Amino acid sequence: MSVENPKNGYDGYNAIETDKGVLLFSRTKGGSRLFHDCMALFMDNLYNPLCNNTYFNIHYIESDNPSLREKCDIPLKFPDKHLPLQFPLKDECFTDTGVLQDSIGIKINGWEPNPEQIQRITNHVDGVHIPVRGDTFHISTLQEIVDGISYNRVLLNGAMPDFKYEKEFLELVKKMEGCSGATANKLMQDIKELASGILKRDYPDIRKEAAIPLKERRYGEYDHLRKDGPGCYNAIETDNGVLLFSRTAEGKELFQKNLETYLDNFYNPVCDHTIFNLHYLECDSGVLRGMSDLAIRFPMVQQAGFPPDRSFFLDKSVLQYSLQEAKFSWNAEPYAADGLINNIWDGKHLPVKLDGDTCNISVLKEIASMEFYYFTSLSGLAGHGILGIDQMPGFRYKDDFRELAGKALDFSGHIHEYKVLGAMRDKANEILKRDYPDIRKSNMPSVENKKPVVHKPPQNKKGRGL
Numbered sequence: 464m465s466v467e468n469p470k471n472g473y474d475g476y477n478a479i480e481t482d483k484g485v486l487l488f489s490r491t492k493g494g495s496r497l498f499h500d501c502m503a504l505f506m507d508n509l510y511n512p513l514c515n516n517t518y519f520n521i522h523y524i525e526s527d528n529p530s531l532r533e534k535c536d537i538p539l540k541f542p543d544k545h546l547p548l549q550f551p552l553k554d555e556c557f558t559d560t561g562v563l564q565d566s567i568g569i570k571i572n573g574w575e576p577n578p579e580q581i582q583r584i585t586n587h588v589d590g591v592h593i594p595v596r597g598d599t600f601h602i603s604t605l606q607e608i609v610d611g612i613s614y615n616r617v618l619l620n621g622a623m624p625d626f627k628y629e630k631e632f633l634e635l636v637k638k639m640e641g642c643s644g645a646t647a648n649k650l651m652q653d654i655k656e657l658a659s660g661i662l663k664r665d666y667p668d669i670r671k672e673a674a675i676p677l678k679e680r681r682y683g684e685y686d687h688l689r690k691d692g693p694g695c696y697n698a699i700e701t702d703n704g705v706l707l708f709s710r711t712a713e714g715k716e717l718f719q720k721n722l723e724t725y726l727d728n729f730y731n732p733v734c735d736h737t738i739f740n741l742h743y744l745e746c747d748s749g750v751l752r753g754m755s756d757l758a759i760r761f762p763m764v765q766q767a768g769f770p771p772d773r774s775f776f777l778d779k780s781v782l783q784y785s786l787q788e789a790k791f792s793w794n795a796e797p798y799a800a801d802g803l804i805n806n807i808w809d810g811k812h813l814p815v816k817l818d819g820d821t822c823n824i825s826v827l828k829e830i831a832s833m834e835f836y837y838f839t840s841l842s843g844l845a846g847h848g849i850l851g852i853d854q855m856p857g858f859r860y861k862d863d864f865r866e867l868a869g870k871a872l873d874f875s876g877h878i879h880e881y882k883v884l885g886a887m888r889d890k891a892n893e894i895l896k897r898d899y900p901d902i903r904k905s906n907m908p909s910v911e912n913k914k915p916v917v918h919k920p921p922q923n924k925k926g927r928g929l
Contacts, residue, residue: 470525473532478522478566479505480753481574484557487524487535494536500548502593506584508550509576509599510669516574518753519584522761523568531565534558566761569774571754576670578603583778601627602666608632608658613651615639628661689743689787689809691715696755697808698742698785699725701793704776707744707755714756715809721758723814724769729793729800729821730902733770736793741808743787751781795903797825797832817857824899826858830891833884844868860894 469475475490477498488498508514524531537556538545545556572584581603585593595603604626608614614623615636623629632654639650662669689695695710697718708718722741728734744751757764757775764772789808792799804815804822815821844855844864855861867887874880895902 469523473535474525474527476522476524476526476531476535476562478524478563480520480522480560480563481516481518482749482753483516483554485560485562486552486556487531487558487562489532489535491536493539497536497539499593501552504548504550504552506581506593506595507597507599509574509581510602510666511550512668512670513551514574515670517748517750519572519574520753521570521572521584522563522566524562524565525567525763526565528565531562534562560760563761565763567763569757569761569764571757571774571777573750573754575672577672578607596625598666600625602662602669605658605662605666609655609662611651611655631657631661690745693752694745694747694749696742696744696746696751696784698744698782700738700740700742700779700782701736701776702738703736703770703773705742705779705781706771706775707751707757707777707781709755711756713759717756717759719814721771722808723816726803726813726815726821727819728769729803730795730824730899731769732901732903735903739791739793741789741791742782742785744781744784745786746784751784754781795905797829800825818859819857820899822857823859824895824902826855827860827891827895827899830864831888831895833888841868841872863890863894 469490471490473489473491477488477490477495479486479488479498479501486501488494488501505514505519537558538548538552541555545553573580581595581599585595604614604623605628614632617623618626618629618633618636619640635650635654635657639647639654642650689710691710693709693711697708697710697715699706699708699718699721706721708714708721725734725739754777758771764774789806791803791806800815800821803813806813844858844861844867864887867883867890871880871883871887874883
């Protein structure tokens with residue numbers, strides 16, 4: 464079975480992973496209902512200071528291991544102790560993270576007390592309607608109004624009867640009807656101030672987003688300033704998001720493997736990114752702890768070798784903790800590949816295989832376009848070397864070009880030289896078409912446009928569901 468076609472009963476499980484441990488639920492009728500109720504309980508307490516998680520990950524697990532049946536649905540097994548559900552849940556409801564080894568579906572979430580986090584969680588729990596209600600609904604709506612999200616039309620249409628402060632806002636909203644210019648701006652500011660005032664008056668002790676001091680960004684070559692251990696991370700940023708790796712021995716090994724895989728697939732059409740950047744991050748608060756080394760922690764999720772599973776990518780907001788960044792072109796051209804081959808991270812060259820497809824295709828494309836360092840490249844192809852050093856140790860097509868390269872050197876400055884170079888170009892194009900017919904084509908460099916300023920519509924807080 465799969466995430467798209469999950470198993471029910473005691474062969475499939477849902478799980479909630481937090482800093483405190485894992486809540487495990489069978490996919491029986493009772494277990495599924497308990498999962499729903501626990502999700503709702505956490506959502507009801509998003510702003511509760513006692514609910515101070517740093518992450519809130521959702522898993523789907525498939526396993527016939529009998530130990531999981533013993534560890535799941537604890538409140539149902541001991542109803543006198545745990546039902547009805549109350550927050551905070553007791554420690555015995557949680558189990559160890561070892562049960563997540565068989566996770567085949569994962570959604571990584573933070574636990575920031577803001578409307579954006581509500582949306583991220585409720586949008587990614589398939590088949591489960593997570594209610595956003597009570598104080599969580601009122602507080603998040605007020606926060607959105609303070610941030611400039613307009614609920615005017617919704618309020619005028621009478622579509623927010625559950626909003627406790629509907630009448631307080633309705634008077635100002637009605638005044639805005641038909642207004643424009645300075646008058647409308649003044650009323651909009653009054654609405655924001657009203658929302659801010661209610662938050663201070665009625666919810667003075669809600670959980671706030673952690674004020675984590677961001678460290679000063681470092682520019683240039685500072686490999687020697689990078690630290691290892693807890694709170695320090697490497698990251699790969701692509702168009703899909705961010706892959707995060709701890710700077711532990713295991714995490715650094717996983718980072719190198721991922722780098723090598725990406726660089727081996729530089730010309731792979733599947734890898735049609737426009738962005739490929741490396742980062743060094745530091746975060747002492749533990750916010751990133753549950754988001755790193757996911758391929759090690761959840762080996763069953765990654766069924767194919769490449770590309771990495773989408774669920775392993777994090778939102779780019781984690782890059783606020785980046786202290787160093789190395790930007791690379793990902794255009795499918797030899798100059799971009801050379802930039803990767805010749806760059807260094809942590810004192811080592813990036814792991815590009817000299818005998819791999821990336822290097823071979825790059826050399827063929829250089830020959831086909833005649834964009835190579837003339838004497839050095841021809842000498843390498845001819846097998847002469849320079850100072851006894853083979854300039855192309857991994858190029859697998861040297862035998863195809865050896866004779867032609869030797870002739871080009873012999874005919875240097877002669878009219879026949881151009882005929883030989885033309886023959887080399889034709890040979891390179893022939894090999895590219897024969898051995899690499901489906902390589903990624905050159906793409907335009909990415910342009911990160913600023914988003915236009917627009918009135919943001921209110922978000923739908925009713926999650927429809929992993």
